[in-house]
Amino acid sequence: xxxxxxxxxxxxxxxxxxxxxxxxxxxxxxxxxxxxxxxxxxxxxxxxxxxxxxxxxxxxxxxxxxxxxxxxxxxxxxxxxxxxxxxxxxxxxxxxxxxxxxxxxxxxxxxxxxxxxxxxxxxxxxxxxxxxxxxxxxxxxxxxxxxxxxxxxxx
Numbered sequence: 730x731x732x733x734x735x736x737x738x739x740x741x742x743x744x745x746x747x748x749x750x751x752x753x754x755x756x757x758x759x760x761x762x763x764x765x766x767x768x769x770x771x772x773x774x775x776x777x778x779x780x781x782x783x784x785x786x787x788x789x790x791x792x793x794x795x796x797x798x799x800x801x802x803x804x805x806x807x808x809x810x811x812x813x814x815x816x817x818x819x820x821x822x823x824x825x826x827x828x829x830x831x832x833x834x835x836x837x838x839x840x841x842x843x844x845x846x847x848x849x850x851x852x853x854x855x856x857x858x859x860x861x862x863x864x865x866x867x868x869x870x871x872x873x874x875x876x877x878x879x880x881x882x883x884x
Contacts, residue, residue, distance in 0.1 A: 737809055737811040737836075737849065738811045738812075740872055741765070741766035741767070742768050742810070742812045743762075743812070743813045743814070743872035743875045744758065744814035744815065745869060745870065745871050745874075747833070749816075749820065751820065752820055752822050753782060755820045756782065756785075756799055758814070759799070759812045759835045760777050760778050760781070760812075762812050763812050766812075768810040769837060777801060777803060777837055780802075780803060780837075784799065784800065784801050785822075789823040791822030791824025791825060792858075793824050793825045793826035794826065794863065795824075795828055795830055795863060797820075797824065797832075798833075798835075798836065798853050799822075799833060800836040802838050802839070802840040803837060804840045805840075806837065806839040806840070808839065809836065809837065809838050810835075810838075811836055811837075813833070813834050813866070813875055813879065814832075814833040815832055815833075815866055815867060815875065816829075816830070816833070817831070817867075831863075832857070832867060834853045856882055859882075865878045
């Protein structure tokens with residue numbers, strides 16, 4: 730059975746080296762990447778950034794072990810949007826273990842597709858606990874290599 734992320738990520742929606750140093754800047758950069766990749770409408774930028782920041786104030790999406798899964802549900806959105814970003818330097822997401830985050834998997838979902846949203850969050854959090862998955866993402870040198878890791882794990 731294929732994972733819920735098949736088709737969620739595209740090579741254009743992957744940041745192989747995040748330019749941002751702070752959590753808020755990283756979220757903004759990931760949303761801009763989703764828009765540039767065509768997986769998120771430009772008209773939703775402010776709404777999505779605000780929803781992501783709001784989610785972080787309720788509790789960090791930094792799971793620990795260098796991984797964060799920023800996510801939000803957006804009313805009226807037609808399709809899911811996913812972005813994967815890697816940061817060699819690390820970003821402070823105020824993760825539960827206090828460590829910097831090096832792998833970020835952003836998920837933006839329509840608010841009326843709760844089951845798909847939860848299934849995708851489950852899959853991503855399972856991958857986040859997989860040492861090999863995180864190691865491969867951190868070692869990847871290009872967006873294409875990161876995409877290959879995602880495809881291999883999602884298949």
